[in-house]
Amino acid sequence: MHTPSLGRRLVLAGVVVVTVLSVALDVLLYVTLRVNLRTGLIDDATEQALLATRSAGGVALDELATKLAGQGVRGAITEGDRTAIVGLPPADGEAVLHRDVELGRGRRLHVVASLNSVNRSLHRLVQLELLVTPLVIALAFLLLRLLAEYALSPLDRIAVAARRTAEGRRGERLHPDRTDTRLGQMASAYDGMLDALEQAVDDAEAARDETEQLLERDRRILATAREAFVTVDDLDRIIEWNDEARRVFGWTREEAMGRTFAGTVTPVRPGRQRALRSYVRPGAVEPSGRVIAFTGCNRGGEEFPARMVAWTTVHGGQTTTSAFLWDVTQQTMAEEAISRLAAIVESAEEAMFSTTLDGDIVTWNSAAEAMYGYTAGEAIGQHVDLIVPEDLRPTMRASLQAVENGRPVERFETVRRCQNGTTIEVAVSMSPVRDRQGRVSAASSIDRDITEERWIARQLDNTLAALEATADEARESEAATRRFLDDAAHQLRAPITNVHALAEALLRSGADLDPADRDDLLSAVYRETGRAGRLVAGLLRIARLHHGAALAPAPCNMVALCEEQAATVRAAAPDLEVTVAAEGPVPVGTPSVDRHAVGEVLSNLLANARRHAESSVAVTLRRNDGWVEIEVADDGPGLPDGMVDAAFDRFVSLDGRGGSGLGLPIARELARAHGGDVTYEGKAFVVRLPAG
Secondary structure, eight states: OOOOOHHHHHHHHHHHOOOOOHHHHHHHHHHHHHHHHHHHHHHHHHHHHHHEEEEHOOOOOOHHHHHHHEEEEEEEETTTEEEEEESOOOTHHHHHHHHEEEEEEEEEEEEEEEEEEHHHHHHHHHHHHHHHHHHHHHHHHHHHHHHHHHHHHHHHHHHHHHHHTTOOOOOOOOOOOOOHHHHHHHHHHHHHHHHHHHHHHHHHHHHHHHHHHHHHHHHHHHHHHEEEEEEOOTTEEEEEEHHHHHHHHOOOOOHHHTSBTTTTTBOOOBBBOGGGGGSSTOOSSOOOOOOOOEEETTTTTEEEEEEEEEEEEEETEEEEEEEEEOOOOOHHHHHHHHHHHHHHHTTOSSSSEEEEEEEEEEEOOOOHHHHHHOOHHHHSSHHHHGSSOOOGGGHHHHHHHHHHHOOOOOEEEEEEEOSSSSSOOOOOOOOEOOOOTTTTEEEEEEEEHHHHHHHHHHHHHEEEEEEEHHHHHHHHHHHHHHHHHHHHHHHHHHHHHHHHHHHHHHHHHHHGGHHHHHHHHHHHHHHHHHHHHHHHHHHHHHHHHHHOOOOOEOOOOHHHHHHHHHHHHHHOTTSSEEEEEEEEEEOTOEEEEEEHHHHHHHHHHHHHHHHHOOOEEEEEEEEEETEEEEEEEEEEEEOOOOOOOOOOOOOOOOOOSSSOOOOOOOOOOOHHHHHOOEEEEESEEEEEEEEE
């Protein structure tokens, strides 16, 4: 790249421009002044001639010539064929200007003006210009040099920054305040170039570090590789030999270096020594994965089966051949053992298969085909979820995780899915499969179909459970019967004892008993027998309910039923105010209930309310979220706190007013038989029955 001085080029260009402009200005000034001087000179001469002619009036031709000459006019006047000379005629070589002027009356003036004074003035002007123009050019040169230095000072900063960057300093940036100018654009481009260069340097250093790390990693890989690694040159001499090669073949690195491949790695055959490159396919310049079987030989001359993967490398015109090699003696023995084991597995009655630690099926025996319906070709390569129901897959993953951690999964029972979509119950045992280094590499599973066994076991369990339930029910029934008989005997003892005492009193008194006292005793006997009858009736009702007495549901007008039961209470207690009201629409004809049973529920609740009410009892019906609710409330004190649950127990009377203690339990049992209930809420009993 041609790089002349930019400042010099700017100064020279400026000087050339100033010179051209100065010369052009001088020429323009000279031409303009010459034209103007000549024109002015002839115009003045003409004007003087015209003024003199006008002042002369009609004088003769010679007199007019004399007058014009006196005015300094030079030339000649013609009048017809006469001519009069005015002033001195032009001398030879004298530069003059000519102009013809019409004076009138047939006269014509030919004016002549000398250019000698004009030429002298122009000559002096040219001399002045020749003197001044070089000075102007010299001054312009100095000014342009100063301006060039000032204008190019940013480039000096760029050069300084570039030199510092070349010295290794980073972060040298110009940071122009304006990027829309040429210098600003150049400075921005320079900063961008430095950014790119520094990034490129960083990338190159990172690449170098990465390359060194890769080389170090390769060296460590080769040093710690579990396969022997050998490299030979084009003469088949060993140039690379790792620790595993020393272990397999018995030669140290120092001993192996420089030896030939044949005789160090392979045995020497008479008349047949194969070089390492002879095992490589033509053109193979990287490991192809093609495993080559060969016979290896260690330092002691012992031969053994071996395998290798070999390839060639061309670098700098030199060809090398490399190979990974390993002793397969144990592998061969293991393959034979595996073949025997495979025959055993294939003939087993249990389903046996193995998977990777990720769950991909690797092997699949004939029993597995028969059990699950998938052939080996269909199952191998699929995930084990193929036979695991979706809800049991987390359990399968947990089992695989346990096996991966080296823990066998003891026999457990689960469910598996067959190809036809059916499920079977199986007993599963899972074990880890380890490689030569003892690492867990796979999982094996033994599945046994226990569907029939589980069905028999469930049938036995169901039979046993039914027998135990029947025994429990019998024991519970016996206990309930005993409690019932105890309660019944306790409750019936009081009225029977009273009847016995009253009857004894009547017998002893005989005819001497006053008729009024006899009537009182007979009334007491009547009350006690009635009480005993009510107890017997209640006990029979509870017994029938416990034995599942059938209800006879039918559409029932609940308002009318409540009015009937309220009328009975009004007749028994005329002083008690009993009201029946319906809140909102309660459809007539619904719900479908056993009218007699619901009537008994209302009768028991109203009888309880009549015993505790002071002046009024209110029955309210309402519809609430699919239920018909009947609320029975009185203005009595209500149940004591904490005694609500006890009020619904049999033979519990909290008031001591003659109640049998069976009304509320019977009411609740009848309501529950309808699918409803009786509860105590806010000093009122509420009956809930299904509205549908």
